[in-house]
């Protein structure tokens with residue numbers, strides 16, 4: 001069987017639907033340049049998408065893998081998480097190679113972005129959907145004459161059966177900034193992270209893969225060139241305060257984000273940077 005790639009609409013917004021030859025599925029929204037759904041062949045979905053996510057082509061879609069650029073969260077004067085999760089991207093390229101589907105989406109600076117951030121840029125997000133893996137690579141090009149600096153993240157919402165039973169392995173010994181504790185700098189002594197409270201941490205200098213154990217299934221999470229990992233769950237009160245997430249859904253999600261925050265990326269004119277996050281099933 002061949003892979004299929006089709007352009008459809010989801011809640012009125014354009015999305016690319018993919019089914020690979022091996023049976024993996026993905027849905028990629030052009031609004032936000034964001035993967036909304038990914039299910040490996042023979043498996044269950046690994047991305048969380050809120051049932052109350054808003055698809056109004058203005059606000060960010062709650063779930064999947066929003067792209068944060070050129071500012072992560074509120075670490076600067078720009079709108080929270082930057083300028084591109086609330087904009088329409090374009091599909092540049094689609095192809096199938098050896099049963100895997102590769103989509104490249106793009107977005108460039110324009111008058112709206114220039115009015116708040118005076119730099120010229122071009123972004124490409126390449127999404128590779130294989131039988132048991134999802135790779136997302138963000139490439140940033142400085143297309144202007146002036147040097148620029150940015151922070152960024154692939155803000156991946158992972159789906160879990162019950163967050164209190166999930167375990168995130170691979171962060172032991174790393175330094176992190178705890179945004180639930182006023183930005184205190186700490187070191188994680190635990191062999192695994194278990195979550196039973198709000199969490200909003202930025203782990204630094206992450207060099208090895210993590211594994212998310214979701215009660216009977218496991219996901220390996222790798223990243224390249226992104227040096228930080230953000231772990232976020234709003235917990236009960238935080239979720240209740242979010243209009244676009246059902247109150248109880250903090251139990252169904254855990255954000256594990258590949259990020260470049262502590263050390264902003266500096267790009268001279270014409271320079272490029274790329275960072276990748278890979279989700280891989282069956283590696284435990």
Ligand SMILES: O=P(O)(O)OC[C@H]1O[C@@H](O)[C@H](O)[C@@H](O)[C@@H]1O
Nearest residue numbers: 060073080081155200230232257
């Ligand atoms: O509600 P938003 O703007 O999508 O942000 C969600 C969360 O995103 C995380 O990446 C941040 O670390 C959190 O501080 C933030 O609350």
